[in-house]
Amino acid sequence: MKTISIAKGDGIGPEIMNATLAIIKASGAAVNFEEVQLGKEVYLSGNTSGITPEAWESIRRNKVLLKAPITTPQGGGYKSLNVTMRKTLGLYANVRPCASLHPYVTTKHPDMDVVIVRENEEDLYAGIEHQQTPDVVQCLKLISRPGCEKIIRYAFEYARYNNRKKVTCFSKDNIMKQTDGLFHKIYNEVAQEYPDIEKEHWIVDIGAAKVADSPEHFDVIVMPNLYGDIISDIAAQITGSVGMAGSANIGESVAMFEAIHGSAPDIAGQKIANPSGLLRGAIMMLNHIGENEAAQSIHNAWLLTLEQGIHTADIFKENISSRKVNTEEFAHAVIANM
Amino acid sequence: MKTISIAKGDGIGPEIMNATLAIIKASGAAVNFEEVQLGKEVYLSGNTSGITPEAWESIRRNKVLLKAPITTPQGGGYKSLNVTMRKTLGLYANVRPCASLHPYVTTKHPDMDVVIVRENEEDLYAGIEHQQTPDVVQCLKLISRPGCEKIIRYAFEYARYNNRKKVTCFSKDNIMKQTDGLFHKIYNEVAQEYPDIEKEHWIVDIGAAKVADSPEHFDVIVMPNLYGDIISDIAAQITGSVGMAGSANIGESVAMFEAIHGSAPDIAGQKIANPSGLLRGAIMMLNHIGENEAAQSIHNAWLLTLEQGIHTADIFKENISSRKVNTEEFAHAVIANM
Ligand SMILES: CC(C)[C@H](C(=O)O)[C@@H](O)C(=O)O
Ligand SMILES: CC(C)[C@H](C(=O)O)[C@@H](O)C(=O)O
Numbered sequence: 001m002k003t004i005s006i007a008k009g010d011g012i013g014p015e016i017m018n019a020t021l022a023i024i025k026a027s028g029a030a031v032n033f034e035e036v037q038l039g040k041e042v043y044l045s046g047n048t049s050g051i052t053p054e055a056w057e058s059i060r061r062n063k064v065l066l067k068a069p070i071t072t073p074q075g076g077g078y079k080s081l082n083v084t085m086r087k088t089l090g091l092y093a094n095v096r097p098c099a100s101l102h103p104y105v106t107t108k109h110p111d112m113d114v115v116i117v118r119e120n121e122e123d124l125y126a127g128i129e130h131q132q133t134p135d136v137v138q139c140l141k142l143i144s145r146p147g148c149e150k151i152i153r154y155a156f157e158y159a160r161y162n163n164r165k166k167v168t169c170f171s172k173d174n175i176m177k178q179t180d181g182l183f184h185k186i187y188n189e190v191a192q193e194y195p196d197i198e199k200e201h202w203i204v205d206i207g208a209a210k211v212a213d214s215p216e217h218f219d220v221i222v223m224p225n226l227y228g229d230i231i232s233d234i235a236a237q238i239t240g241s242v243g244m245a246g247s248a249n250i251g252e253s254v255a256m257f258e259a260i261h262g263s264a265p266d267i268a269g270q271k272i273a274n275p276s277g278l279l280r281g282a283i284m285m286l287n288h289i290g291e292n293e294a295a296q297s298i299h300n301a302w303l304l305t306l307e308q309g310i311h312t313a314d315i316f317k318e319n320i321s322s323r324k325v326n327t328e329e330f331a332h333a334v335i336a337n338m
Numbered sequence: 339m340k341t342i343s344i345a346k347g348d349g350i351g352p353e354i355m356n357a358t359l360a361i362i363k364a365s366g367a368a369v370n371f372e373e374v375q376l377g378k379e380v381y382l383s384g385n386t387s388g389i390t391p392e393a394w395e396s397i398r399r400n401k402v403l404l405k406a407p408i409t410t411p412q413g414g415g416y417k418s419l420n421v422t423m424r425k426t427l428g429l430y431a432n433v434r435p436c437a438s439l440h441p442y443v444t445t446k447h448p449d450m451d452v453v454i455v456r457e458n459e460e461d462l463y464a465g466i467e468h469q470q471t472p473d474v475v476q477c478l479k480l481i482s483r484p485g486c487e488k489i490i491r492y493a494f495e496y497a498r499y500n501n502r503k504k505v506t507c508f509s510k511d512n513i514m515k516q517t518d519g520l521f522h523k524i525y526n527e528v529a530q531e532y533p534d535i536e537k538e539h540w541i542v543d544i545g546a547a548k549v550a551d552s553p554e555h556f557d558v559i560v561m562p563n564l565y566g567d568i569i570s571d572i573a574a575q576i577t578g579s580v581g582m583a584g585s586a587n588i589g590e591s592v593a594m595f596e597a598i599h600g601s602a603p604d605i606a607g608q609k610i611a612n613p614s615g616l617l618r619g620a621i622m623m624l625n626h627i628g629e630n631e632a633a634q635s636i637h638n639a640w641l642l643t644l645e646q647g648i649h650t651a652d653i654f655k656e657n658i659s660s661r662k663v664n665t666e667e668f669a670h671a672v673i674a675n676m
Contacts, residue, residue, distance in 0.1 A: 080512060108446045127513075129514060129515065130516070135484060136481070137480075138478055138481075139478075141478070142475075143474070143475050143477075145472075174410065175465075176462060176477050177415070178469060179476065205567045205568045206600075208546070208572050230546045230568065231546075237550060238551050
């Protein structure tokens with residue numbers, strides 16, 4: 001029995017987490033859950049890190065966290081907990097698969113099947129900002145050789161292990177010759193060790209345009225942190241909804257799994273949220289800990305549910321063979337299909 | 339008679355510039371052209387700035403430059419001439435209209451009509467990079483209050499003058515609280531002076547996703563330099579082709595007009611390139627200098643050409659009412675329609 005740390009998050013977090021946990025339990029996966037406290041309540045209790053010492057302790061002990069989206073309170077200089085956790089736990093790789101579910105989910109891009117591999121610790125996310133004069137502020141973009149090597153090697157290993165054919169690199173080294181230049185250079189170096197995998201490079205502006213227009217061109221794409229943030233949202237959204245994509249944050253010792261979307265406070269408490277993003281994070285988690293059978297059976301049941309036209313409001317389209325359900329009904333349908 | 343400085347550029351530059359100049363001449367606009375030297379040849383002659391003193395002199399005298407895309411040679415630490423010119427001439431506003439031409443140009447987004455107003459001098463484009471240790475490199479993202487005020491006020495003035503209803507701001511101030519935070523804060527301040535124009539803010543990741551998926555949601559969008567680089571390429575591409583969009587770089591005294599695409603060396607010399615991007619830059623230029631009638635008649639003739647199904651290879655689709663033409667034939671068709 002493996003114990004997983006669980007954070008229920010804020011906004012729609014608890015609703016989608018409860019749905020996800022019910023599905024995991026029904027799958028027969030050999031896992032226990034240990035709930036930890038982090039997010040809005042913790043911030044507002046005066047702990048400006050947003051996470052309790054007990055939560056750190058639990059995550060470090062269990063080495064796996066399933067985390068619902070959280071809300072960072074506005075103002076007061078609260079630091080993003082997502083970023084704190086990625087950095088503190090050394091979660092260097094953020095993996096975001098974005099594949100079309102055509103014809104079950106409406107999309108303009110039926111053939112897309114892209115995996116964004118996003119560097120997750122460096123770049124402008126290093127969090128080094130300061131005020132130079134009253135009128136001028138700066139933020140430091142940091143890129144290191146070991147950071148580049150780790151993420152780029154991860155992307156190629158991921159491609160090889162998952163039978164992917166191509167790893168594309170995005171950077172903007174026509175402008176940032178040293179920082180993005182280093183990322184591109186190390187990509188070229190590492191790629192030589194993987195002659196079986198096709199390599200390709202795009203400047204990030206026109207690369208992003210290609211993703212938005214013809215995502216089926218791409219397979220695995222590796223890129224620095226901020227580009228990965230922007231382009232994974234684009235790729236997820238054009239599969240049909242940003243609410244459908246899960247995300248794995250992988251470190252040497254700990255891994256964190258989540259939905260790629262936010263806590264959507266505007267619809268919180270209405271029980272209409274789509275649990276699919278978090279559920280897909282959970283499926284990635286089950287594979288990560290070796291519960292491959294449970295992962296597969298959840299994935300199949302979830303797909304079957306979509307095939308049956310059972311949809312939450314965000315992706316529901318009025319249609320003779322579709323049924324609009326709430327969060328719990330969706331979870332029950334997945335469980336019934338298992 | 340107004341004199342315009344002209345740079346023919348590299349790659350497909352001379353082909354599309356000759357087509358564009360022929361069309362301007364045929365429009366009867368009261369303009370003369372003065373050719374200046376900048377780009378690849380100048381770089382390779384040993385002038386690492388890529389631009390001759392005579393070119394600076396001409397541009398400063400004429401105050402208006404129409405520039406074809408150029409190629410910066412790889413390696414050798416050549417600085418981007420685009421960036422040098424934007425900074426040296428104080429071209430703080432980069433305006434990039436991206437509207438669908440449905441049904442004449444195939445697009446998945448028939449109702450889009452977005453104008454990206456991109457800050458054009460600051461951000462990571464300030465060009466301040468250095469190596470901290472052999473393994474760590476840095477780039478400085480710079481944001482200033484005067485820089486933000488100028489571009490945000492420009493966006494609202496543009497909206498008012500062009501009868502636009504909404505100015506949206508994109509930033510990532512959940513992470514970059516000081517730099518992007520300042521941009522967002524000044525947006526809120528300036529927006530108060532324009533109560534007639536709707537305001538709205540998106541975090542750039544999910545904002546980019548919304549542009550890629552539902553661009554018809556947006557009207558004018560104002561944002562820092564690098565986001566503007568990425569998002570204007572996305573917006574242009576999903577109208578049908580990045581080859582269709584023009585760009586105005588506006589300063590207090592000088593303005594530069596160009597296509598948003600690059601010099602496409604792979605198809606250079608074949609005379610198949612689409613001159614539309616540069617032509618639309620030229621139309622913006624004619625409006626800028628008060629040649630509104632010529633601008634309008636070129637625009638109408640160009641639209642009519644597309645309506646007639648006369649297309650260069652990049653946007654041509656096999657179709658009973660379409661004809662594939664080369665660069666010169668396209669220009670002749672526009673002239674014939676004038
Ligand atoms: C919430 C935010 C800090 C986070 C990020 O910027 O990384 C989110 O957008 C994501 O992509 O996981
Ligand atoms: C060529 C390059 C320097 C330029 C930029 O990054 O601004 C281009 O992509 C653009 O958008 O005009």
